[in-house]
Amino acid sequence: MKIKLIGKSPSINVRKVLWTAVELGLDLEREEQPDLASPAFRAINPNALVPVLIDGEFALWESNTICRYLVNREQRWDLLPAEPQQRARVEQWMDWQAGELNNSWRYAFLSLVRQSPAHQDPTLLATGIAGWHKHIGILAQRLEATGAYVAGEQFTLADVLLGLSAHRWRAAPLPDRPDLPAIDRYVERLSERPGFVRFGLNGGA
Structure with missing residues (x-):
């Protein structure tokens, strides 16, 4: 199952996740036009903001946290050292x-x-x-x-x-x-x- 990223690519916060994915060699599934006001989206992110990352049953918001998560997930300690x-x-x-x-x-x-x-x-x-x-x-x-x-x-x-x-x-x-x-x-x-x-x-x- 691919990791899914929700959010419009013109957003600088979405783009930082997309760039991180390139550094990691990840091909993310994309949802560009979410309905931010929908109950389904607010259940994922009560702030009604993008980006949101979906990895299986795991949902995550806050762009810097998403970038950290992806780097840790791929164990790329050159990008975020373990020391x-x-x-x-x-x-x-x-x-x-x-x-x-x-x-x-x-x-x-x-x-x-x-x-x-x-x-x-x-x-x-x-x-x-x-x-x-x-x-x-x-x-x-x-x-x-x-x-x-x-x-x-x-x-x-x-x-x-x-x-x-x-x-x-x-x-x-x-x-x-x-x-x-x-x-x-x-x-x-x-x-x-x-x-x-x-x-x-x-x-x-």
């Missing part, structure tokens, strides 16, 4: 992406990219843009230090999440975007990976 300190370094950046970085870009992204009428306050937009630039700057500093990937010299699961985030920042129509060569080099490095080309560069912002 406690190495694993903690990867998960530190994964959690930072889900919390600090995501919260920094949300208002500006909804305003400038999605053009949401509810997100057009000039003060909040300026704060959001500044926060987005600040947090990408933190990522750039880390990449300058490692010279390669966010957890060190080797590509890990954290780079799936942060690679998509870096591409989103570069693709968004942001004013006063700082010049961050480390981010440019990072995206170029990730562009050697088929999963990023398919679900990052060609997957939209």
Whole structure:
């Protein structure tokens, strides 16, 4: 039985799972257009959000958790090490992406990219843009230090999440975007990976 992924591929959270699956060599069954309001879907995920992963009788939501699960399921310790300190370094950046970085870009992204009428306050937009630039700057500093990937010299699961985030920042129509060569080099490095080309560069912002 194939593992099933529910969620539209334009979603950045769905795309991180799809990229992870490419790294693992998994061919996921897809359901692109779920009825999020249906009782059947809410029984699987009470948040009524995607992605959702179905593996036999096991259902899982939260995209970062889904990515962790798949890597652990396939025992790909190169992507998420078993050694406690190495694993903690990867998960530190994964959690930072889900919390600090995501919260920094949300208002500006909804305003400038999605053009949401509810997100057009000039003060909040300026704060959001500044926060987005600040947090990408933190990522750039880390990449300058490692010279390669966010957890060190080797590509890990954290780079799936942060690679998509870096591409989103570069693709968004942001004013006063700082010049961050480390981010440019990072995206170029990730562009050697088929999963990023398919679900990052060609997957939209």
